[in-house]
Amino acid sequence: MTSESADASSSSDYPIDPPIIDLHIFTHDSGFYDGFSREVTIPGKIIVSLIIMWAIFFPVSAMETLQVANSTIISSFSGWYVYLVAALIVVCGILALVPQMGSLRIGGPGEKPEFSRFSWFSMLFGAGIGIGMLTYSTGEPLAHFANNPDIIRGTIEAGTAEAVRPAYMWTFLHWGFGAWCTYALVGLAIGYVSHRRGLPLTNRSSLAPIFGKSMSGIAGHVVDIVAVVATILGVAVTMGLGVQQFVAGLYRVGMGDWLMVEAGDGSGLTASAPAIVAALLALVGASTLSALSGVGRGIKWLSNINMALSFGLLALFATVGVGIGGLELLAVGVWDYLVTLPANSLTLFSSDGSQAGDALVQWQLDWSVFYWAWWIAFAPFVGMFIARISRGRTIREYIFGVALVPSLMCFLWMALAGGTAIELELSGQAGGQILETGISDQLYATLAVLLSPGAALIVSGLVVVLLMTYLITSADSAILIVNTINGAGDDEGARRYHIVFWGMALAFVVGSMLILGGIEAIRITMIIGALPFSIVVVAMCVSIIKAVVFDLIRKRHGVPTTAEACEGWAG
Template sequence: MGENDQKTIEPPLTELPIAVSEDGFYSGFSKHVALPSKIIVSLLIIWAIAFPLNAGEVLGVANATLIQMFSGWYIWLVGGFLALSVVLALLPVSGRLKLGQADDVPEFSRFSWFAMMFGAGLGIGMLTYSTGEPLAHLQNNPVIIAGEATALTEGAVRSAYLYSFLHWGFSAWAIYALAGLSIGYVAYRRGLPLTIRSGLAPLFGRHLTGLPGHLVDIVAVVATILGISVTLGLGVEQFVHGLHRIGLGEWLLAEDASASTAAIIVALIVIVGASTLSALSGVGRGIKWLSNLNLILSFVLFAAFIVAGSALLSLEIFGRGLFDYIVSLPALSFGGASSDGTSIGDAVAQWQLDWTVFYWAWWIAFAPFVGMFIARVSKGRTVREYILGVVLAPALMCFVWLALIGGTAVDLVLSGAGQGEIIGTVISDQLYATIAALMSPGLAYGFSILVVVLLLTYVITSADSAILVVNTINAGGNSEDHGRRHIIFWGVAIALVVGSLLVVGGLGAIRTAMIIGALPFSFVSALLAIAVVKAIWRDTIRMRHGVDCTSGADGDG
């Protein structure tokens, strides 16, 4: 290669200045991001509290319209994310690249790394849906709708787990992995700020220092707040049912068996107060130790189900479910159902909207938060180690959890031992009902307390991680200066969003708001995936020609 050829290959962009205030209340923060984000979230809170009926109606109409229009987009987008993750991990040229400089080593051990990823990403959902999802699909799923299996029979177990694994499997974690990879790649290799807009730098370069970058970060903040609100909403409901199970009073539940308004307020004060205190302590202290604690408590609960639960059936469910899932994954990833005018076709299409499309929207809304958080704790790992660690390990843990905890509940239901007590209660209470049907009253009481504590650690870990991520985005990628007053603001804001929407319309209202908020970020997610592919491709060319791709004079993407 000649000297003139080498000069045509520019080094990557290594500076993306984001203007922040130098003094006052917003010192160290970007007013262009922080203020609009706070205004949007505050208006949502005011609307939900002051005009609850109007808020419920508008959210319902918007949800029905958007989820119908963009269902195919969500299905194909998430399928594409999974396929791209596999390619990037398997290709030697991309897999060996490191998120960082050549001599960088991981900050956290693999145990702490995995614990923080699992706790921030899916911990709360797993406690609610470990029993709730298999039992729901045991009663209704596309195979049952098509008449190929009968609800609440052994013949429905296999299809119930196929769809349970789909929703909690590799696809969900591929969404997180690509979001985090796009941010971590340019942050640790090129020194760009640890924020969402930086992930798009390989596509848009210095244009992201202005309005386009501000808009991207604002969309990410709002999506994060709405995504974490769904998770906290689930956590609050299950936390309240746990308190009721251990005898703290009938005042905790309303007439419809949902959490009462008073219980929601008390639970949010406890949960968000603890989360805010943990966020103030930073990632290396509060979040790390809480993540390790909740993983240890998870193993204790897991071990109890191995001893007392349906371990052999669960092992069979895991094996068959994993086989069915892997074989069916390509078709399920790119096979969107559509209404065809028949009762079966319409019912399958509606089921996919209610379940699969909802989940993909939920994971996408969570992507800026979980993606940035995973990027924050993944410096020094190779692309292959990162993708395998983020996509495979937590997903397999979810499968084992669903098979053992959910399989025990399924066995109790099919045998008749827990038919009324488990199926007959709300999803937030089904894990406690399973424990009550499985163990003696004394043991059940003790393990119900353990679940309450475990749930609290997961809720706190998710909330404090979200608060820190939002603060980091608002601070232009600076994760060191915590901004105590702003952490407190976002803690209160999250509590008010969750509380107001729970009171307005329960978990349905929070889910609806999240799906609407996830749509704009789904387009950002697609651009992030394209950007990281371009960044890796350009870096392989640079390395081939001896051009520095981790530092040097500013160039292109």
């Protein structure tokens, strides 16, 4: 009997057994942890609490440790992140393009999708890119416009028209298939066994095709604990970026000089400690209330606002911004991205002792490795969410939908918003006002140059509102996903006190790290924290391939592959 075997007995005439359709995860039926697995919930809370206390009570030691980690551990594992993400793209491509694999359904035979394609795409768009889009839609193209590997090598000059194409090639690399194939793989590994085989909607279930019912025990607890910690740290990076941009926006619309102070490294203005605390109290408080109201009210209502404001802002850049030039940037950028994808996905810069070599290594650590770790840390959250909304779709439709549509939306945002900022700088109209400000303020700076003062004030205010709704939506979704993992895949029942705990924990992680060392402290903590879950992701790759291949073998021999079919099968 393999780990794929079911409890139902099978005839010796069949070369393979049905899959596991039951994975029991013990949860308590009374007390404070009613409906929860204490073996997952308590260790997860302890680990996150220790991280918070370490940052608050031992700030000097924490910062020194993070700096050492940044120069040793992260550098040592940069290749691991680069090659892992490249492998995820390949695995997703195989699963989608092999006809027999791609035709398998994430659910029962003939089951129809729960959501229309439009609703599904809308939810995918909001799942993992909202806050990052607002920060990086102008910030990343501008950053690579000023510094990218070609500029470091000296083949092109920074801030010139020749620097635009490579700027978009690298931007699209970071926001394209690498990100969305990571999410797609994790979501497919969870959703396939959950919707097709009736296993709990949680990370450990994805490994049942390899390890069988042992995932009910300690090994499964460890996988879910790692997923909880990775989710909190991944969302903390997103929240950290969003809080800084939120405070910068409030400063731009005239809410007070106390919001911003001069950065310690002299790089410009940054959010003050009182502003960070006030913003977190408001945002996480609102997200906790939204989470308490449930998916049907708070999250759904806020998501609708997000979509309307997002497309309104996009239309603004399309009409009064770069316009047709942005579409040209999009077309050229997508072409450059696709033809260089294999080489860039497998490139690992190494130091040759020269100044340029060291700069290339540092650039990759600051950008590519940071992104790959961020996507991996964010994957248990986004993957679980995508798995929940993708029931009834074929593997091919699922992968193409998850990998292609959000990637194109990211590219469109980068081309229109970032292209507008670059055009304003190239034409001299901006005069360095956009490039010389911090990444959290560059979107507002672009609006200030592009529009009249009155219009810029109004649109900046709308961006603040949009950012606020994205922050609240991301935080409350993450809190609910963490509770779903802790509840063995069940998102019903009494969760109020636990929702409040995770809301406070998220606020403390973000606040303590931002005040300790800015976004850099959160970035380093997240990259380290993503390492354990990256091992889980590798196991998920093996597991989903095994699950799909074995189901194809079962179909060929007339052995059931779904929970409904297995229940009445006796071999």
